[in-house]
Amino acid sequence: MRLNDNQWAVLAPLLPQPVKRTKRGRPRCPDREVLDGSLWILRTGAQWNALPKGEYPSKTTCHVRFQEWTEQGVFPAVLAALYEMIEELQLLDLREAFIDGTFSAAKKGAQMFGPTKKGKGTKIMIMVDANGVPLAVHTCSARPAEVKLVHDTLDGSFGMDFPKRLIGDQAYDSDGLDAELATFGISMIAPNRRNRRKTQDGRPLRRYKRRWKVERTIAWLQSFRRVRTRDEIKAQNFLGMVLLACSIILLRLISG
Incomplete structure (x- = not known):
């Protein structure tokens, strides 16, 4: 996978x-080649x-540069700029x-993972807009329930705007979560669990039928095999991926 010229023109700045460098040595390998x-x-x-x-720079060059970008917070900054575009x-x-x-x-040997019925792993939380455009991501141990990770996911937003309505599955049916999101002006829409009293009527829940948009974006995300299966030991490196x-x-x- 390589960036085309239009994509690089957007990303390079x-x-x-x-x-x-003040000392002599090998010239720095171009960022485009390392990123490829x-x-x-x-x-x-x-x-x-x-x-x-x-075909690509050495494994050491690529890995060290990737870690530098991760430690310097380059990827969140890039996402914030792309979000604005x-x-x-x-x-x-x-x-x-x-x-x-x-x-x-x-x-x-991975850091920050948790045991589940599926085995040991990391949970990736993602929020997308009405078109399926990624708005926020958050990674953590796979053990906590998703309803407890909504706030952290919002904190991982690429921009400063919150959606008017947030739609999730039954895992997000919680009075506490409803009240918390209401303070941000967000209405939580989720089907009620069987053991819960009915708090959602049919009209808002029609929006739930469009939940396939987040599932489609997750499929896009999982098409990157380094995301689908975590090989990074350091939690920050996996988040970087x-x-x-x-x-x-x-x-x-953006580039079409």
Whole structure:
């Protein structure tokens, strides 16, 4: 997987400028080549040492640069800038949004993972707008219930705007969550669980039929094998892979 010229033209100004070296040494490998190498890892799910020699920079160059970008908070900054571009292009629809979580199996030795019926793994929470455009992501141990992760997901928003309505499945049916979101001006819409009193009527729940939009975006996210199965030991590196995947999804919308 490589960035085309239009995508690179959008992305290049968003990456940090390299620090000028005072000592002699090898010239810095271009960011575009390093990013293409990282995208190959993201798409294939292969190990860094499996990078095809001659096609991409060395595994050390790509991995070290990726970690630098992760530690410097480059990917959240890139997503914030891409979010603004999508907003300017009027591609966002915040009249309603959808939220859901997906599971990524974690390899042995990974930080911040939890045991579930599916095995050990990491949970990826994602919120999308009415068109399925990613608005926020959050990663954590797979153990906590999704209803407890909504606030953290909102905190991981790429922009500053909140949707008017947030739609989820039965896992988000909670009076406490309804009250919390109401303080942000957000109406929570979720089918009632069987053991709960009825709090949602039929009219708002018609919006629930459009929940396939978040499921479609999750499918886009899981098409990146490094996201579908977690190989990163460090939690921040795995989050970096998820954010990079979201950046590519937004970049495709912008560059066409």
